[in-house]
Amino acid sequence: MLDTTGELQLIDVGEYTTEAGVTLPISIAYQAWGEFRGDNVILVEHALTGDSDAATWWEGLVGSGKALDTDRYCVICTNALGGCMGSTGPSSARTNGVWGSQFPALSIRDLVHAEAKALSILGVDRVHAVVGGSMGGARALEWAALYPERVGAAAVIAVSARASAWQIGIQTAQIAAIEQDPAWRGGDYYRFAPPIEGLKTARRIAHLTYRGELEIDERFGTDAQENENPLGPYRDPDQRFAVQSYLDYQGTRLTERFDAGSYVTLTEALNRHDIGRDRGGLNKALANIQVPIFVVGIDTDILYPYHQQEHISRNVGNLLGMAKVSSPVGHDAFLTETRQMDRILRRFLSLLDA
Amino acid sequence: MLDTTGELQLIDVGEYTTEAGVTLPISIAYQAWGEFRGDNVILVEHALTGDSDAATWWEGLVGSGKALDTDRYCVICTNALGGCMGSTGPSSARTNGVWGSQFPALSIRDLVHAEAKALSILGVDRVHAVVGGSMGGARALEWAALYPERVGAAAVIAVSARASAWQIGIQTAQIAAIEQDPAWRGGDYYRFAPPIEGLKTARRIAHLTYRGELEIDERFGTDAQENENPLGPYRDPDQRFAVQSYLDYQGTRLTERFDAGSYVTLTEALNRHDIGRDRGGLNKALANIQVPIFVVGIDTDILYPYHQQEHISRNVGNLLGMAKVSSPVGHDAFLTETRQMDRILRRFLSLLDA
Numbered sequence: 001m002l003d004t005t006g007e008l009q010l011i012d013v014g015e016y017t018t019e020a021g022v023t024l025p026i027s028i029a030y031q032a033w034g035e036f037r038g039d040n041v042i043l044v045e046h047a048l049t050g051d052s053d054a055a056t057w058w059e060g061l062v063g064s065g066k067a068l069d070t071d072r073y074c075v076i077c078t079n080a081l082g083g084c085m086g087s088t089g090p091s092s093a094r095t096n097g098v099w100g101s102q103f104p105a106l107s108i109r110d111l112v113h114a115e116a117k118a119l120s121i122l123g124v125d126r127v128h129a130v131v132g133g134s135m136g137g138a139r140a141l142e143w144a145a146l147y148p149e150r151v152g153a154a155a156v157i158a159v160s161a162r163a164s165a166w167q168i169g170i171q172t173a174q175i176a177a178i179e180q181d182p183a184w185r186g187g188d189y190y191r192f193a194p195p196i197e198g199l200k201t202a203r204r205i206a207h208l209t210y211r212g213e214l215e216i217d218e219r220f221g222t223d224a225q226e227n228e229n230p231l232g233p234y235r236d237p238d239q240r241f242a243v244q245s246y247l248d249y250q251g252t253r254l255t256e257r258f259d260a261g262s263y264v265t266l267t268e269a270l271n272r273h274d275i276g277r278d279r280g281g282l283n284k285a286l287a288n289i290q291v292p293i294f295v296v297g298i299d300t301d302i303l304y305p306y307h308q309q310e311h312i313s314r315n316v317g318n319l320l321g322m323a324k325v326s327s328p329v330g331h332d333a334f335l336t337e338t339r340q341m342d343r344i345l346r347r348f349l350s351l352l353d354a
Numbered sequence: 355m356l357d358t359t360g361e362l363q364l365i366d367v368g369e370y371t372t373e374a375g376v377t378l379p380i381s382i383a384y385q386a387w388g389e390f391r392g393d394n395v396i397l398v399e400h401a402l403t404g405d406s407d408a409a410t411w412w413e414g415l416v417g418s419g420k421a422l423d424t425d426r427y428c429v430i431c432t433n434a435l436g437g438c439m440g441s442t443g444p445s446s447a448r449t450n451g452v453w454g455s456q457f458p459a460l461s462i463r464d465l466v467h468a469e470a471k472a473l474s475i476l477g478v479d480r481v482h483a484v485v486g487g488s489m490g491g492a493r494a495l496e497w498a499a500l501y502p503e504r505v506g507a508a509a510v511i512a513v514s515a516r517a518s519a520w521q522i523g524i525q526t527a528q529i530a531a532i533e534q535d536p537a538w539r540g541g542d543y544y545r546f547a548p549p550i551e552g553l554k555t556a557r558r559i560a561h562l563t564y565r566g567e568l569e570i571d572e573r574f575g576t577d578a579q580e581n582e583n584p585l586g587p588y589r590d591p592d593q594r595f596a597v598q599s600y601l602d603y604q605g606t607r608l609t610e611r612f613d614a615g616s617y618v619t620l621t622e623a624l625n626r627h628d629i630g631r632d633r634g635g636l637n638k639a640l641a642n643i644q645v646p647i648f649v650v651g652i653d654t655d656i657l658y659p660y661h662q663q664e665h666i667s668r669n670v671g672n673l674l675g676m677a678k679v680s681s682p683v684g685h686d687a688f689l690t691e692t693r694q695m696d697r698i699l700r701r702f703l704s705l706l707d708a
Contacts, residue, residue: 020587105589165574165597166567172598173558177531179591180551197534204527205559213520213659220519222628233374235459235622237533243519244526268589274576302656305567 002122004032004074006055008086011118016081019113022104028118029079029086031055033062034070041124042068043115044077045132045139047335048206048266049258051085052077060338067345073128080135081114082106082265090261091190099261101187106265107272108135112142116150126150129352131345133157133296133334134304135266138273141312144291145275153320155348157296157334160308161282161315162274167303170209171267174202178260187261199260200251202267207250212300212330220246283315292320294348298333299326320351356476358386358428360409362440365472370435373467376458382472383433383440385409387416388424395478396422397469398431399486399493401689402560402620403612405439406431414692421699427482434489435468436460436619444615445544453615455541460619461626462489466496470504480504483706485699487511487650487688488658489620492627495666498645499629507674509702511650512688514662515636515669516628521657524563525621528556532614541615553614554605556621561604566654566684574600637669646674648702652687653680674705 003009010029017023031052034040044054044062054077055062055070062068068075079087082103090103119127129152132140137159144154160167178184181198189195208216220243224230228239240248254263276282293316297309306324313322323344327333334341357363364383371377385406388394398408398416408431409416409424416422422429433441436457444457473481483506486494491513498508514521532538535552543549562570574597578584584595594602608617630636647670651663660678667676677698681687688695 018587020585022587101588104587105585107585162576164567165571165576165595166562166565168574168576168595169558169562169570169597169601172595173555173562173601176555176558176591177534180531180555181534182536201527201530201534201555204523204530208520208523208527211520213518213656216523217519220522222516222519222522231374231459231461231626233372233376233458234455235618237530241519241522241526241625243523247523247527264589271595272585302567 002032002036002074002124004034004036006031006033008052010086011121013114013117013121016114016117018104018110019107020105024088024104026081026088026114028081028114030076030118032074032076034072034074036074039126039128040073041127042073042075043119043127043130044068044075045130045136046077046080047134047136048270049254049263050136051083052079057335061341061345067342067349068131076119076124078115078118080111080139080266082111082262082269084259084262089259090187090265091259098190100190103261103265106269108138108142108269109146111269112139112146115139116147126152128152129155129349131155131157134159134331135270138270141275141293144289144293145279145285148289148291151291153292153294153348153352155294155296155345156312158298158301158304158309158331160304161286161312162276163271164308168271170205171271174205175264175267177201177205178264184260187264189260194255195260196255199255199258199263200248202263203251203254204247207247209303210330210332212302212328214300215328215330216243218328286312286315287317289317292318292352294320294351295322296334296344297324298331299324300328301331301333303331321348323347356386356390356478358388358390360385360387362406364440365475367468367471367475370468370471372458372464373461374459378442378458380435380442380468382435382468384430384472386428386430388426388428390428393480393482394427395481396427396429397473397481397484398422398429399484399490400431400434401488401490402624403608403617404490405437406433411689415695415699421696421703422485430473430478432469432472434465434493434620436465436616436623438613438616443613444541444619445613452544454544457615457619460623462492462496462623463500465623466493466500469493470501480506482506483509483703485509485511488513488685489624492624495629495647498643498647499633499639502643502645505645507646507648507702507706509648509650509699510666512652512655512658512663512685514658515640515666516630517625518662522625524559525625528559529618529621531555531559532618538614541618548609549614550609553609553612553617554602556617557605557608558601561601563657564684564686566656566682568654569682569684570597572682640666640669641671643671646672646706648674648705649676650688650698651678652685653678654682655685655687657685675702677701
């Protein structure tokens with residue numbers, strides 16, 4: 001029974017077999033807002049370190065009277081399989097302790113299959129639209145490929161049709177930084193202190209791919225952090241530039257709310273993102289998508305450059321429309337440029353009604 | 355006495371006091387090619403992990419009949435202070451062991467001052483031109499600011515007038531990866547095994563800033579490394595994508611030829627790169643440069659985006675010209691796009707003769 005109070009709920013999905021062939025019992029956490037009337041579900045897909053609380057992380061876009069209007073739509077957001085905010089992931093308990101290194105590798109398709117099973121249990125057989133950015137965009141596109149009969153349309157934001165080699169490169173470098181932290185212990189650290197330093201380094205790198213260099217430079221330039229002197233006679237990790245302090249802070253903040261094992265598992269799922277796999281190649285797979293797709297990109301995104309969204313729009317079988325967010329912020333603009341995203345999501349939904 | 359046989363030579367420079375106030379004895383290594391006739395020196399400045407052997411790493415551009423024609427010019431290339439290819443750096447011996455963590459922090463200006471002193475000892479009071487890309491470009495620009503009477507012109511390639519916050523961010527993340535390797539031992543690892551894993555991670559990250567994402571993707575895409583399966587049921591660091599294997603290889607190759615202490619010292623010098631420091635700000639400092647400057651940028655450079663070279667060209671006091679390298683390769687194109695660089699360097703030198 002679908003709970004639309006906005007409170008975190010947990011669904012026992014039962015046994016699930018991953019794309020690569022491992023069977024395990026899984027649960028999926030979700031939150032939902034707005035009365036469910038059968039055909040009015042908007043499924044929101046979160047990004048890598050996001051969670052099911054879309055009304056918070058997309059505050060300007062989800063709610064009464066907002067673009068994803070909870071007076072009209074029932075907005076559902078699940079926590080991705082492999083995550084650490086309620087759904088089954090490497091930090092979850094099992095019969096003997098915690099999954100850790102025994103948690104299987106996941107693909108984006110696994111995340112979507114698990115979510116689809118959870119929605120079925122809730123009695124949601126079809127969604128009016130699925131909307132997501134970054135890893136959420138990869139999931140939205142896979143929804144259209146895997147479950148065309150269950151999806152009215154998809155808004156695919158700031159993502160590509162498959163991982164690029166550059167993305168795989170920067171993401172595997174982040175994973176390597178975590179693995180090199182002795183506290184990682186091969187992924188079985190859950191009875192010990194977590195690999196905080198490794199996760200911090202990974203996040204520092206990641207954050208620089210989420211933000212445009214113009215925005216970062218405008219904010220920090222070569223400024224020293226207050227009361228610190230990064231230009232001293234000897235190098236000193238405690239005497240920092242302002243941008244360094246900012247990245248340290250971003251890293252620390254993530255370690256306080258996110259599990260390193262989930263970070264590795266979901267980053268790995270992004271490495272495996274490939275709409276073309278086992279579907280006769282990328283462009284054939286895109287051409288076969290008959291669900292209306294609305295593609296959104298950001299002009300300064302260095303992680304998922306705009307040409308990757310243009311590639312989707314050129315090749316997808318049923319293009320509903322395309323929009324470009326103009327922002328110095330880079331990849332994260334789909335989270336921060338609320339006014340532009342508001343107009344874009346309203347246009348997406350109005351095209352569906354037309 | 356200047357040796358122009360191309361063999362590695364060492365100059366005892368004596369005591370040097372860094373910009374931040376540490377005095378130490380230094381030596382500078384160099385190589386030179388082509389007869390020295392007093393006014394015919396071209397000083398070539400290497401990049402971060404480069405060395406004095408310009409005839410090798412810029413093989414297509416330095417030599418008889420080439421753009422930097424050793425039949426006409428005397429081409430000199432020194433190893434940067436702080437490096438590990440002959441010049442004094444953290445791995446150099448001193449009275450009690452090796453410098454290690456006691457080696458002072460350096461700025462780009464320190465690298466230039468040390469080189470200027472070395473050239474004076476060799477009897478080179480003035481150079482016809484100074485040419486360099488990346489960290490070499492930062493040094494070429496500082497040469498023009500620090501020693502206008504000793505420089506005929508400068509070709510400043512693929513660099514900015516100061517470190518950007520994004521550059522500082524990605525560079526301090528690399529340093530953090532090295533510091534987190536337990537083998538780093540605070541910089542005093544020279545009697546033990548070196549911090550290979552940390553340096554490898556740093557290089558993996560750096561390499562992705564040296565290469566354009568289009569080029570990397572064209573070469574590797576989502577390919578698996580031969581005989582490995584990165585899509586297996588469990589994540590396995592030994593089952594890699596081709597791009598991951600390529601970055602591992604780049605990392606390993608660097609650890610075989612470069613010292614982690616020098617990597618940290620010179621990366622830190624790049625963080626301190628700022629033409630405007632103590633000169634009344636960036637644009638005033640650029641405006642005061644009266645040495646003719648030829649600016650070169652690369653259209654796909656994500657580390658030093660082209661707008662940073664446009665900024666130099668807009669503000670520098672004496673702009674000789676500007677050129678753009680068009681290449682999918684990104685930052686490294688100044689090393690790989692030999693045909694374009696050949697035309698550009700010939701044009702630079704012909705403008706000097708005009």
